[in-house]
């Protein structure tokens with residue numbers, strides 16, 4: 001049976017970041033990816049925002065890894081010439097009653113070490129974004145946008161240059177731990193058996209399924225997966241926005257925000273729709289709900305300019321009505337299987353946090369060795 005030092009399951013942005021970090025350490029790494037190329041699921045179906053780290057609970061993994069990851073990501077983009085822009089973000093109070101909530105983000109962000117948020121009164125906000133309607137806004141200058149495909153391509157290039165191999169069309173079907181590591185049985189067009197010392201489960205929406213395929217893993221440790229679909233509409237015609245515009249998020253539709261992509265095009269989203277399993281179909285009946293949400297901060301919006309864009313699915317581990325769960329990263333300390341790291345619930349800000357998540361996984365493997 002073939003032997004390898006380390007298998008990373010999943011070639012999304014998280015698996016690629018981890019594989020790169022481990023390969024750069026001199027480890028022998030194989031990425032197993034069920035699809036025919038990298039990044040076809042959540043990593044290519046998101047807002048492509050480099051988040052500042054404002055909203056997440058203090059000391060949570062989301063907060064710490066987002067703030068560390070943002071710094072690492074900006075440095076990496078500069079080093080590798082990956083298209084990105086520090087466009088900045090306005091969190092808008094659409095009326096006087098929202099001002100208190102919006103200003104609280106300044107202290108909330110400071111708890112996470114993000115100290116650059118400023119309050120803009122109505123006049124100052126309109127100077128930045130003349131078409132929005134607001135009573136004032138909080139400005140986050142360190143929020144940015146990134147070409148996520150170019151980023152993943154660069155991660156893959158780094159990993160491959162350091163000797164990492166990617167096996168596409170390779171889906172993990174069963175995992176049997178032993179005292180030296182794990183015997184993996186793969187399906188898909190490359191059915192095969194191999195043994196690895198280290199196993200990183202970065203299978204995104206299917207991470208809980210992969211964990212369930214590990215015999216001897218205490219199944220009580222595996223969270224219940226939930227899927228929350230997001231729709232994005234793109235804006236046809238002239239884009240009046242230069243910054244990202246976020247309203248106060250009370251519920252799914254009120255949180256619909258404006259992002260701009262690297263081409264300068266605007267898109268609106270995401271909304272939130274709980275679904276039973278992975279299904280990327282676009283439900284265009286949501287158009288009017290989007291339009292109503294957008295008009296709260298952009299009164300001159302024209303519904304005819306909204307074009308169905310794309311969908312993505314949040315890999316949730318907390319269900320409807322429950323507080324949002326933190327990222328869950330389990331290693332030997334949690335499950336007592338040496339060499340195994342499971343990553344569950346890596347929803348937003350996973351793209352921003354990706355390089356910091358890779359550092360964390362590296363540290364856990366060294367700690368448990």
Ligand SMILES: Cc1cc2nc3c(=O)[nH]c(=O)nc-3n(C[C@H](O)[C@H](O)[C@H](O)COP(=O)(O)OP(=O)(O)OC[C@H]3O[C@@H](n4cnc5c(N)ncnc54)[C@H](O)[C@@H]3O)c2cc1C
Nearest residue numbers: 010012013014034041042043046047049172204350351352
């Ligand atoms: C709507 C939405 C908007 C978002 N916006 C942002 C944002 O603006 N900024 C930000 O920082 N983050 C954002 N995120 C979060 C970010 O996109 C994710 O955290 C990140 O893409 C997760 O990457 P991943 O590698 O874990 O998952 P994925 O990209 O889904 O990759 C997992 C891979 O595992 C593979 N796989 C699954 N099962 C198996 C198996 N059995 N065997 C082999 N391979 C398998 C899949 O084919 C897939 O390629 C957003 C997420 C969503 C859903």
